[in-house]
Amino acid sequence: MTNPIYLEKEEIERLINNPLNEEELLICRREHLLTNAREHVIVGTPEPGSSYFTTQEGKNILDCTAQAWTLNLGHSNPDISYAVSLQAQKTIHTNSMFLTPVRVKLANKLSEILPGELKNGKISVNNSGGSWALECAIRVAMVNNKKGKQFIVFRRAYHGSSLVMAGASQRLPHRFPSLGNEIWVRTFFPYCYRCPWNYKEGLGGIRDKSCNMECLDMVRDTIELYPNGTPIGCIIEPIQGPGGQIPAPIEFLEGLKEICKNNKILLIYDEAQTGFGRTGKMFATEWYNSTYNTDVSPDIMTLTKGAAAGVPIGITVAKPNIRQLTEFEEHSTFCSPQLAMAACLVNIEILHKHKILENVVKQGNKITSFIKELAEKIPEIGDVRGPGLFIGVEFVKDRQTREPYNDLLAKMIHTGWKNGVYFGEGMQITSTAGYFIQNVLKIKPPLTLKDEESDKVCELFEKSLKEALASFK
Ligand SMILES: Cc1ncc(COP(=O)(O)O)c(C=O)c1O
Numbered sequence: 001m002t003n004p005i006y007l008e009k010e011e012i013e014r015l016i017n018n019p020l021n022e023e024e025l026l027i028c029r030r031e032h033l034l035t036n037a038r039e040h041v042i043v044g045t046p047e048p049g050s051s052y053f054t055t056q057e058g059k060n061i062l063d064c065t066a067q068a069w070t071l072n073l074g075h076s077n078p079d080i081s082y083a084v085s086l087q088a089q090k091t092i093h094t095n096s097m098f099l100t101p102v103r104v105k106l107a108n109k110l111s112e113i114l115p116g117e118l119k120n121g122k123i124s125v126n127n128s129g130g131s132w133a134l135e136c137a138i139r140v141a142m143v144n145n146k147k148g149k150q151f152i153v154f155r156r157a158y159h160g161s162s163l164v165m166a167g168a169s170q171r172l173p174h175r176f177p178s179l180g181n182e183i184w185v186r187t188f189f190p191y192c193y194r195c196p197w198n199y200k201e202g203l204g205g206i207r208d209k210s211c212n213m214e215c216l217d218m219v220r221d222t223i224e225l226y227p228n229g230t231p232i233g234c235i236i237e238p239i240q241g242p243g244g245q246i247p248a249p250i251e252f253l254e255g256l257k258e259i260c261k262n263n264k265i266l267l268i269y270d271e272a273q274t275g276f277g278r279t280g281k282m283f284a285t286e287w288y289n290s291t292y293n294t295d296v297s298p299d300i301m302t303l304t305k306g307a308a309a310g311v312p313i314g315i316t317v318a319k320p321n322i323r324q325l326t327e328f329e330e331h332s333t334f335c336s337p338q339l340a341m342a343a344c345l346v347n348i349e350i351l352h353k354h355k356i357l358e359n360v361v362k363q364g365n366k367i368t369s370f371i372k373e374l375a376e377k378i379p380e381i382g383d384v385r386g387p388g389l390f391i392g393v394e395f396v397k398d399r400q401t402r403e404p405y406n407d408l409l410a411k412m413i414h415t416g417w418k419n420g421v422y423f424g425e426g427m428q429i430t431s432t433a434g435y436f437i438q439n440v441l442k443i444k445p446p447l448t449l450k451d452e453e454s455d456k457v458c459e460l461f462e463k464s465l466k467e468a469l470a471s472f473k
Contacts, residue, residue, distance in 0.1 A: 002089055045075035051446045051453050062456055064443045065424040069273050072306035074446040079350060080309045080343045087342035096336040106341045109348055115285040116297025117319055124330055126314040127337035130272040131160030133302035133314035136330055140300055141233040141266040144323050148232035154189035156243030158427055159235060159270055168235060170243060173430050185231060187222045188215045189240060190252040193383045193394065205247030205385050216255040223263055233266040238284045241273035242427035244440040245385045245392020250288055253296040267298040275303040277351050277447050280361040280388035287387055308343035360447050363454040364388040367443060370458040380405055380469065391443040404439035411468035412441060421460040
């Protein structure tokens with residue numbers, strides 16, 4: 001580690017490490033432009049790489065969110081910290097017009113590990129995450145398909161909160177409109193548990209046996225009978241994350257790929273959450289391939305979240321035959337993020353070398369099996385969906401009507417925290433009329449979750465759920 005030259009080490013340590021006092025907190029809460037800060041302050045982790053975080057009061061909480069599903073190797077993973085500090089001693093930042101060793105190595109590595117038809121594809125990296133990666137994908141699609149004007153997107157999708165991507169997402173409770181709304185055409189996502197065509201089974205993301213794939217017909221009609229010309233592209237999360245942990249059935253993705261191919265529409269997968277190991281495979285595309293032995297890889301894919309194990313990064317990748325963007329078409333000051341690229345490179349190496357993906361399958365199966373068993377005794381558990389450590393538990397008031405049980409989710413997050421575990425929650429589904437659903441609990445801890453930690457997740461899930469249910473009696 002190099003020594004500081006302007007300040008003493010102790011001065012720097014004081015600036016970063018000194019505990020907060022009440023006054024500092026008060027001022028910050030009063031003057032912060034955002035109002036979303038929670039009551040608790042996270043100050044660190046009991047041990048580098050742990051699945052727990054530590055609060056200001058000294059409480060260790062088992063993190064089933066990996067902090068917005070990003071800290072795939074745990075809190076303050078030491079290998080990532082080391083990679084970032086090492087890189088910081090070489091280049092913290094360079095203008096994006098220059099290549100650097102870490103940039104070249106990462107681009108080549110990513111290109112090599114991409115799934116299906118994306119293999120040996122083209123890469124663009126940014127420092128800000130999923131929204132920018134998707135806007136880049138849109139620019140790539142527009143450059144490669146000059147005929148259309150619009151993009152197909154799906155209900156319950158979330159593709160970010162930039163002013164453009166917010167329009168592609170499920171309605172969010174904003175006090176301002178998103179921009180460019182005329183480019184989106186929305187159709188049904190195959191949410192089998194709540195099928196608009198009333199097929200009844202649809203558990204675990206598997207479609208009802210008698211389903212005739214009307215949702216796919218709807219996509220076909222939307223595209224082929226479309227008054228505004230064939231769309232440029234189609235953006236989909238193969239397994240929806242924010243919308244409720246909903247896997248698209250394989251037949252839907254196969255059909256979608258074929259429709260896009262036949263109509264020369266670019267298929268874009270948003271793998272913000274599913275990429276980099278969360279399903280037990282490096283990408284959801286690979287999970288489908290290994291589970292169903294069929295290649296549903298898209299033309300373009302976007303990645304972020306766990307890509308650099310928590311260091312901010314967004315990635316857009318495209319098939320090898322895709323026309324590239326110029327410097328003016330894909331550019332931002334920080335779009336060659338050296339520290340994040342170093343972290344991403346090391347993350348990939350660890351995922352491959354240390355059987356982390358196997359661990360995801362093992363711990364994920366343990367937790368989902370446990371909750372499925374519990375569901376035999378607790379009817380408020382309506383559906384349990386995976387795969388891997390991409391787990392969603394849907395709460396219902398009644399198994400028959402499947403009426404969402406929002407209050408139970410809210411209570412469960414609360415009892416969980418009290419018991420020492422932080423569970424995640426799905427995005428709010430709202431309407432202008434005030435229609436509101438938020439009933440999916442998420443369990444998406446670090447991929448390095450240990451045996452004893454997954455036991456703890458199961459134990460605390462049962463305890464917290466029972467307490468939450470008892471509070472309604
Ligand atoms: C599926 C999906 N797409 C896109 C995004 C947007 O990413 P970001 O918040 O980095 O812009 C998110 C973020 O939650 C996401 O979950």
